Amino acid sequence: MAENFEKHSDISAADLARLNQEAQAEATPSTAKIIWNEFKADKPAMAALVIIVGFIAFVMIGALFINTPKMMETNIMDYFDKPFTADFWLGADSGGRSVAKQLIVGSRNSIGIAIGLTVISSTVGICWGLISGYFGGYIDWGMQRVYDFTMMLPMLMMIIVLVTIIPHYNAVSLTLIFSLFYWEGTSRLIRSRTLAETQKDYVAASKASGTSNWKIIFQGIMPNISSLIIIDTTLSFAENIGVETGLSYLGFGLPTQTPSLGTMIANANDPANITLYWWTWLPAALEIIILCLSISYVGQVLRRAADASQRQGAAD
Amino acid sequence: MSLVEIKDLKVHYPIRSGFWNRVTDSVKAVDGITFNIEAGETYGLVGESGSGKSTTGKSVVGLEKVTSGSILYNGKDITKAENRRKLDYNRDVQMIFQDSLSSLNPRKRIEDIIAEPLRNFEHLSKDDEKLRVLQLLNIVGLDADALYKYPHQFSGGQRQRIGVARAVATNPKLIIADEPVSALDLSVQAQVLNFMKKIQREFGISYLFISHDLGVVRHMCNNIAIMNRGRLVEIGTREDIYNHPLHIYTKRLLAAIPETNVNQRAAHRASRLAVEKIYEDQQSKYYDEDGMAYPLVQVSPTHSVALPENIAKQLASQEGEVQA
Ligand SMILES: Nc1ncnc2c1ncn2[C@@H]1O[C@H](COP(=O)(O)OP(=O)(O)O)[C@@H](O)[C@H]1O
C-alpha cells in the first residue's frame, strides 16, 4: 500500500528531513509557549503569578522551621505585644503567641487544604462530567441521579456533623470531608459543555478513525474545554481558601491548637481586637484578599491563552 | 457480490421523557432502505435536509446504532460492533464530513489529525508516519508547511482537503462523503470535486456521495438513490433520474437545481412553480395515507420508484421507458 502513496505524490523518503524542517519553521507555537508569551505581555499578571508562587513556596518552606506546639504555648508576658518589634514582627495575640509565625503555619495549613481540596474535587468533577456527558444514555442517567442525591444533602450541616463525630480529625480528613461535596458544581459545568462537544463531528471522525473512547474523552474533548477547566479550577481554588477559613471562623474547622487563616481571622470576633489589637486579624485578612485577587488574575490570563482567539501577546 | 449491501436498514431515535427515562416515542430518521454500492463506483444519495442521509452514511461507517436491518460489507454484517472490530472495518471504510471546521479537532495539529487513523490501524514508525502524512498533504494539494498548524489557520476549501487526506490515509475501499462541498464556494466546490475524482481513480476508492443538490451529483455519480423522510422514493442510473424521473419528489429536486443560463431564468421559474403545484395537489397519489412513501417497484432493470404498481407502470410508459 505504501507504494501506492509513493506513486501518486511527489514526495519520497529523501525529502522527509528537509520538508520537516520547513514545516518546523512555520509551526504554530505550542500552548505552553503561548501561555508564557501571554504572561510576558501582561506585567500585572506576571506580578500576580510571582506573588502566588513566591508566597506559597515561602510558607511551605518557612513552616518547616517553626515548632508549632512550642509556638502555640501561651506566654502571659507577651500578652498583646505590639507589632514591628525585634521579637514580634507582627505582634502577639491574647495568648502572647507570635502572629507572624502563626500566619506562616496557618497559611501553610489553609493553602494546603485548599490545594488538596481543589485537586481532588476538580479531578473528580471533571472526570464525572466528561464521562457522564460523553457516554450519555443510561450511564449519564445513573451518574446524574448520584449527583442529584449529593446535591440534596445539606452540605454545611453534614460537614459540621462529620467534623463532630470523627474523633481525631486533622487537615487530611477535613480535606476529604470537603471533597465529598465540592465536586458537584464542576461536574455539572463540565457535563453540559461535554454534551455539546460530543455532538461535534471531530468526535465522530475520531471514532471512525478507530480511536478508543477514553482517548477521545481525555485527549480529544478535554483540551477543547480546557479554558472552562482553567477558569473553574482557579475560581474553586480561590473559593476553597475561603471554605476552610469560613468553617474555622465558625469554630468547626481545624482543631484550636492548629493555626489557620480562619482561626486568625476569628480574632476579629472580639470588638476590642477589631480596633485596639488590629494586628491579630488584619494580616490574615489582607493575605486572603491579595491571594484571591492574584489567583483570579492569573486565571484570566491562562484562559486568554487557552482561547487562542482572545490572545493578547504577540505570539504569531 | 456488491461491496456494500444495505438491506431494510432502519434507524429510529427513541425520545425519552419522565423521571424513569422511558421511551415515549421515536424519530424514524431512516425507515427501511435497501441499496447496493459496487466496488469502484460513486453512488449518489440525494434528498432534502432532514431526510436521513447523514444518518444512513453514519450507519454505514458504523457510527450509528442501527435499529434493524443489515449492512453487509464483503458479506459480513457490520452493524455488529464485534464484526467491525474483527475486520478493522474503519481501515477500509472512512468518512468525509460536511462541516470541515467541526470535523477537525481545533486543538490538534494537522499532523496529528491526519495521522490519527494511521496510529490506530497501521502502527508505522515515526519517520514512516511523517512521510505518509507529507505524501497525503501533497496528494490533496497542500504544502508541507501545514504539518504543525491548527485547523483554524486554513480556509474552508483547504480544511476539506485535510478532511479528505485523513479519510484517504489508510487507503480505504469506501469513503462516505457527506455533503463534502455543500459548505464551500462554487469555485472551490469544483476544485474539491475534481481532486476527489482524481483520488478515486488513483486509489480505486468507492464513494457514497451524499448531497441535497442533484446538480452537484450529476458530475459525480453513476447510480443515484433519492431519499425522502427516511425512505427511498426512486433509484436509478444517472440517465433514469435526470431524463426519466417518475416520482414527484425527484422532479421537485430536479426543478430546484439553480439555472445558470440567464435567458432561461423565467422559463425555469415557471416550470419550478408548476412542479411545486403538482407536489402540493397530488400528495395522495404519491404518498400513502400516512404521508409516507410507498414501497419501491421496479419499472426497468435499473430503475425503481416508490409508487403503487399501476401508477408506476402508467407513468413509466408515459415517459416512454422500456418495461422490464
Ligand atoms: N441523534 C439524534 N437524535 C434524534 N433525532 C435525530 C438525531 N440525529 C438525527 N435526528 C433526526 O433524524 C432526521 C434525519 O437527520 P439526518 O440524517 O441528519 O438528515 P440529513 O442528513 O438528510 O439532513 C432529522 O429529522 C433529525 O432531526
Ligand SMILES: [Mg+2]
Ligand atoms: Mg446531513
